[in-house]
Amino acid sequence: MFRVWDISLMICFSVSLMFVGVEGISELPPPRNLTFKWETPFTLNLTWEKPKDLDPDCKVNYTVDVRHSQDCPVKAKPDMQRDKNSQIRRVQNTTCKLNISNENGLCISVTVNPENCENKDHSPSLDISIPPPTVMLVKNRSYEYSHNRLKCTWSPIDVVQDLGFYYWSPQKDTVIKCNDMKIGECVIHDTLLKDITTSMFYLFNGTYQGKPVNNTFMDERPAQYVKLNKPQLTIQRDGQNLHFQTNISDLDEFGPQCYKYNYTYSMCDKIAPGKVIEDSKYEVDYDSDCMYRARVQIIFSDKCGAGKSDLSDEVEYGENRDPNLPALLAVIIIPLIVSCCLIVSLVLLRRHKDIIFPKIPEPTLIFKDMLINNIRIPENPRVNCAANYHLLVSQSENFQIHTFPH
Numbered sequence: 001m002f003r004v005w006d007i008s009l010m011i012c013f014s015v016s017l018m019f020v021g022v023e024g025i026s027e028l029p030p031p032r033n034l035t036f037k038w039e040t041p042f043t044l045n046l047t048w049e050k051p052k053d054l055d056p057d058c059k060v061n062y063t064v065d066v067r068h069s070q071d072c073p074v075k076a077k078p079d080m081q082r083d084k085n086s087q088i089r090r091v092q093n094t095t096c097k098l099n100i101s102n103e104n105g106l107c108i109s110v111t112v113n114p115e116n117c118e119n120k121d122h123s124p125s126l127d128i129s130i131p132p133p134t135v136m137l138v139k140n141r142s143y144e145y146s147h148n149r150l151k152c153t154w155s156p157i158d159v160v161q162d163l164g165f166y167y168w169s170p171q172k173d174t175v176i177k178c179n180d181m182k183i184g185e186c187v188i189h190d191t192l193l194k195d196i197t198t199s200m201f202y203l204f205n206g207t208y209q210g211k212p213v214n215n216t217f218m219d220e221r222p223a224q225y226v227k228l229n230k231p232q233l234t235i236q237r238d239g240q241n242l243h244f245q246t247n248i249s250d251l252d253e254f255g256p257q258c259y260k261y262n263y264t265y266s267m268c269d270k271i272a273p274g275k276v277i278e279d280s281k282y283e284v285d286y287d288s289d290c291m292y293r294a295r296v297q298i299i300f301s302d303k304c305g306a307g308k309s310d311l312s313d314e315v316e317y318g319e320n321r322d323p324n325l326p327a328l329l330a331v332i333i334i335p336l337i338v339s340c341c342l343i344v345s346l347v348l349l350r351r352h353k354d355i356i357f358p359k360i361p362e363p364t365l366i367f368k369d370m371l372i373n374n375i376r377i378p379e380n381p382r383v384n385c386a387a388n389y390h391l392l393v394s395q396s397e398n399f400q401i402h403t404f405p406h
């Protein structure tokens, strides 16, 4: 009996403690009547109402959580870690303007936060879901910016007769139509494009299967899509160095710090590590036995945006030569040629030895000849004298012939 009393008292006490605890951190009531209105194709105006039964002494403000998907999470908790698909705004008023695209649909959650209330926690969220457009008029958007021209290209998904293309930036608060329109492409001409620092918004609208359709997109500022002309590379030799020089033709739009040069080259068919430098000139040591092939690509620095040029044509300099060639020549080829010559001359010698070493006439014949000459002496004593002398000299080693001058 006594025990039962005790236990019931304890239970009562615990339950009352629990109630006090809950009351101590009670939630604020949620906001009411959350509505949206597209004021422009890019600007969403949200309005809601203060929660009912709010203590007049309690000051509140609101958290607006925007997700780029029409699916709202089952339980949205503000101030917790979120996916990068969402952005959060805190506002004092019961209205909020967002610059936003409808591309993937939206889920918007508003919660009430205590600013100056006793023991109050933030409210549960009030969500609205905005579905994406019923149809996507274009796919695969891409951009190229150069000299106040932004070329926008896309793949049309279907034939839309009255397709319109508009652009807008929060910086320049007017929606402008792009008039330079072709199939799958429109070129925006605008001198302000270069200076835009915020995102760019685009609208494609038209009538698809009898219904009006708006597609809006938010993309990066034009300087993130810089396209540079294909550069020209020249190579010049200066003593022991090679100078790679890029011909700059269209790098005048932004400051010089915005351009970088990506030099890649090979020497003797070996690819050297590429170099990204801020100077248009690049110098390498020159090896006269090597052929150099080089290319350059201009990169738009991430300090200023993003983008690049096409690769330049490949330029060649010098030729590949084997540095061991002279030694090879001395060691192998010269002895080879010499021995070839030797063999050839030996063969020729054997074959034509009669011509090269004529047979020496036999002395008896010479003697006979001499005698005949002597008989003719009276006719031409001078010649005879010379002939006899010649005979004497040429034959004196072998024969004892005595002739006498006449």
Ligand SMILES: *[C@@H]1O[C@H](CO)[C@@H](O)[C@H](O)[C@H]1NC(C)=O
Pocket: 032, 033
């Ligand atoms: C707000 O919503 C309630 C129903 O939730 C409705 O009765 C009331 O008329 C709405 N107020 C306004 C101003 O829209």
Ligand SMILES: *[C@@H]1O[C@H](CO)[C@@H](O)[C@H](O)[C@H]1NC(C)=O
Pocket: 038, 039, 040, 041, 205, 212, 213, 214
């Ligand atoms: C498209 O945008 C225009 C201008 O903001 C608006 O009047 C129209 O209702 C929108 N149409 C659709 C289908 O969203």
Ligand SMILES: *[C@@H]1O[C@H](CO)[C@@H](O)[C@H](O)[C@H]1NC(C)=O
Pocket: 037, 045, 046, 047, 095, 096, 097
């Ligand atoms: C949003 O629209 C409502 C009318 O629907 C207007 O009263 C309110 O001022 C607008 N909010 C902003 C921030 O312009």
Ligand SMILES: *[C@@H]1O[C@H](CO)[C@@H](O)[C@H](O)[C@H]1NC(C)=O
Pocket: 092, 093
């Ligand atoms: C709140 O709304 C009022 C008028 O409705 C406006 O004057 C004021 O600038 C707004 N404040 C903020 C922070 O938006």
Ligand SMILES: *[C@@H]1O[C@H](CO)[C@@H](O)[C@H](O)[C@H]1NC(C)=O
Pocket: 061, 062, 090, 091, 092, 113, 114, 115, 116
């Ligand atoms: C909203 O209230 C919180 C305090 O709960 C405060 O830290 C925050 O700065 C307030 N935000 C605005 C926009 O007033």
Ligand SMILES: *[C@@H]1O[C@H](CO)[C@@H](O)[C@H](O)[C@H]1NC(C)=O
Pocket: 139, 140, 155
């Ligand atoms: C979009 O571009 C990618 C690559 O650029 C291509 O593979 C794909 O087919 C394109 N899609 C359409 C619908 O053209």
Ligand SMILES: *[C@@H]1O[C@H](CO)[C@@H](O)[C@H](O)[C@H]1NC(C)=O
Pocket: 043, 098, 099, 170, 171, 173
């Ligand atoms: C939204 O665009 C307006 C111009 O219409 C601009 O004043 C405002 O700062 C922009 N808001 C944001 C968050 O970028």
Ligand SMILES: *[C@@H]1O[C@H](CO)[C@@H](O)[C@H](O)[C@H]1NC(C)=O
Pocket: 041, 162, 164, 166, 175, 203, 205, 206, 207, 212, 213
């Ligand atoms: C497309 O949007 C523009 C700007 O909001 C509007 O002037 C034009 O009438 C719209 N065209 C169609 C076909 O909806």
Ligand SMILES: *[C@@H]1O[C@H](CO)[C@@H](O)[C@H](O)[C@H]1NC(C)=O
Pocket: 232, 247, 248, 249
């Ligand atoms: C750079 O290229 C332009 C045309 O592409 C040419 O007219 C000019 O002579 C070239 N300059 C040099 C230094 O090669």
Ligand SMILES: *[C@@H]1O[C@H](CO)[C@@H](O)[C@H](O)[C@H]1NC(C)=O
Pocket: 262, 263, 264, 274, 276, 297, 299, 311
């Ligand atoms: C430089 O060019 C080479 C060859 O085209 C390329 O592989 C490399 O990624 C480029 N480097 C940078 C930083 O763009």
